[in-house]
Amino acid sequence: MEKRKSLIKAILDTYRISLSYISEGTSKYGIGRGQWYFFNRLLLGGDGLSQEQLSEEMVVDSAHTARAIKKLEDDGYIFRKADPSDGRKKKVYVTDKAVVIRDEYHQIYKELNKVLTTGFTPEEVELTRKLLYRMRDNIDEYVKTRARDQQQSKQDG
Amino acid sequence: MEKRKSLIKAILDTYRISLSYISEGTSKYGIGRGQWYFFNRLLLGGDGLSQEQLSEEMVVDSAHTARAIKKLEDDGYIFRKADPSDGRKKKVYVTDKAVVIRDEYHQIYKELNKVLTTGFTPEEVELTRKLLYRMRDNIDEYVKTRARDQQQSKQDG
DNA sequence: TCCTATTAGTTGACTAATCAACTAATCTGG
DNA sequence: CCAGATTAGTTGATTAGTCAACTAATAGGA
Numbered sequence: 001m002e003k004r005k006s007l008i009k010a011i012l013d014t015y016r017i018s019l020s021y022i023s024e025g026t027s028k029y030g031i032g033r034g035q036w037y038f039f040n041r042l043l044l045g046g047d048g049l050s051q052e053q054l055s056e057e058m059v060v061d062s063a064h065t066a067r068a069i070k071k072l073e074d075d076g077y078i079f080r081k082a083d084p085s086d087g088r089k090k091k092v093y094v095t096d097k098a099v100v101i102r103d104e105y106h107q108i109y110k111e112l113n114k115v116l117t118t119g120f121t122p123e124e125v126e127l128t129r130k131l132l133y134r135m136r137d138n139i140d141e142y143v144k145t146r147a148r149d150q151q152q153s154k155q156d157g
Numbered sequence: 158m159e160k161r162k163s164l165i166k167a168i169l170d171t172y173r174i175s176l177s178y179i180s181e182g183t184s185k186y187g188i189g190r191g192q193w194y195f196f197n198r199l200l201l202g203g204d205g206l207s208q209e210q211l212s213e214e215m216v217v218d219s220a221h222t223a224r225a226i227k228k229l230e231d232d233g234y235i236f237r238k239a240d241p242s243d244g245r246k247k248k249v250y251v252t253d254k255a256v257v258i259r260d261e262y263h264q265i266y267k268e269l270n271k272v273l274t275t276g277f278t279p280e281e282v283e284l285t286r287k288l289l290y291r292m293r294d295n296i297d298e299y300v301k302t303r304a305r306d307q308q309q310s311k312q313d314g
Numbered sequence: 315t316c317c318t319a320t321t322a323g324t325t326g327a328c329t330a331a332t333c334a335a336c337t338a339a340t341c342t343g344g
Numbered sequence: 345c346c347a348g349a350t351t352a353g354t355t356g357a358t359t360a361g362t363c364a365a366c367t368a369a370t371a372g373g374a
Contacts, residue, residue: 007273008175008266010289012194015172016216017296018165020332033332034360037169052322059173064361066324088322088369109165115299116164116292124288125164131285132167135273139174142272177362190362191330209352221331223354245339245352 007135018112025108029101030075035068039077040109043102047093050083054092164292175269182265186258187232192225197266199235200259204250207240211249 004010023033031039037058042049049057055065069092072078077098083089117125161167180190188196194215199206206214212222226249229235234255240246274282 004290005286006266007270007286007289008179009194010286010293011168011172011175013216014289014293014296015168017293017300018168021296021300022165023332032359037166050322055322059170060360061362062323063325063363066322068360070324086322086370090323109163112296113164115296118295118299119291120288127284128288128292129162129164129167131277131281131288132164132171133161134276135285136167136171136174138275139171139178139269139272142275143174143178180362189329207352212352217330218332219353220333220355223352225330227354243340243352247353 014116018116021112021115022108025111026105029077029105031072031077034064035072038065038068039072039098039105042078042092042094043098044106044109047078048091050089050091052089171273175273178269178272179265182268183262186234186262188229188234191221192229195222195225196229196234196255196262199249199251200255201263201266204235205248207246207248209246 019033022036026032026036026039038054041054041057051062051065051069054069055062058065069078069080073080076095078092078094080090080092083091117128120128176190179193183189183193183196195211198211198214208219208222208226211226212219215222226235226237230237233252235249235251237247237249240248274285277285
C-alpha cells in the first residue's frame with residue numbers, strides 16, 4: 001500500500017475520519033456510530049422498510065440491524081409494526097420525536113458534504129459522486145456474483 | 158440520505174463491501190479485518206514505524222494499534238524493537254514469514270483495485286484517486302483544525 | 315394437505331475499534 | 345538539575361459488527 005496511491009486507503013481514511021465527525025454530531029441525540037446510517041435512511045430517505053431491507057441497503061449483517069434498530073426504538077426515535085401480509089416481517093417507522101429533529105439532524109450531513117467537497121466545483125462534486133457509485137456497484141456486483149457461483153457449485157456437488 | 162445521492166453512503170458501502178472481499182482473501186493467512194491495513198502498510202509500504210506513527214497513518218486509536226500489532230506479532234508476521242534513541246517507542250518490522258508471502262498477498266489488493274475500477278479508463282482511475290484524496294484531506298484538515306481550536310479555547314479558559 | 319425449504323428476525327460468542335485511566339520515559343522551563 | 349507536562353504504549357470497559365445457531369412464519373411442490 002504505497003502512500004497516496006491506494007484507492008481503498010483513501011476510502012478507508014475518508015470513512016474513518018468522517019465517522020468521527022458524524023458521531024460527534026449525532027452523539028447529542030444519543031445516536032452512536034452504529035445507528036446513524038439507519039436513522040438517516042429512515043428519517044431522510046423514507047421509512048416503512050423491513051429489517052431485512054435495511055440490512056441489505058446498509059450492507060450490514062441482520063444481527064447488527066436487529067440490535068441497532070432496538071437501540072433506536074428504546075431511545076424513542078423509531079417504532080416497529082408487524083407486517084399484516086407477512087407475520088415474519090417487522091416494518092420500521094420514525095416517531096414524532098424523530099421528525100421534530102429532522103432539519104437540525106439533516107444539517108450534520110449537509111455540513112459533512114460541504115467539508116468533503118471543499119474546493120470542488122459543482123461539476124467535480126457530481127463527477128465524484130458518479131465515480132464513487134460506479135466503484136460501489138463494481139465491487140457489489142463482483143461479490144454477489146461470486147456468492148451466487150459458490151452457491152451454484154455447492155448445489156451441483 | 159436520498160438514494161444514490163450521498164457521497165458518504167457510497168464511501169460507506171464501498172468500504173464495507175471491499176472489507177468483506179479483503180477479509181476473505183486475508184483470512185487464509187490468519188489476518189483479520191482489524192489487521193490487514195497495518196500489515197499492508199508495513200509489508201508493501203515499508204516497515205520500521207512506531208505504533209504511534211501507525212495509529213496516525215491508519216487513523217485509528219493507539220489502543221487498537223497495540224492489540225492489532227500484538228496479534229500480528231503473535232502470528233509471527235512482525236516483530237518489535239525498542240527504539241534506542243527513545244525508550245518509549247517500539248519500532249515495528251516485518252519478519253521473513255511476511256516477506257515470503259509478499260507477492261501473493263499483494264495480489265489481493267491489486268485484484269480489488271481492478272474490480273473497483275472495472276470499466277474505468279486509466280484517466281478515470283487517476284481522477285478518482287485524486288478526488289478521493291482531496292476529500293480525505295479536506296475532512297482530515299477540518300477535524301484536526303477543530304481539535305486544535307478546542308484545545309486552544311480550553312487553555313485560554 | 316403436509317412436508318420440506320426458505321425467509322425474517324433474535325441471541326450468543328467472537329473480533330474490531332474507541333475512550334478513559336494508567337505507567338514509564340522523555341522533554342522543558344526555571 | 346529537577347518538577348511538571350507531554351508522549352508512547354498498555355489495559356479495562358464499552359460499543360460496533362460478523363458469523364453461526366436457533367425460532368417462527370411463509371412458500372411451494374408432491
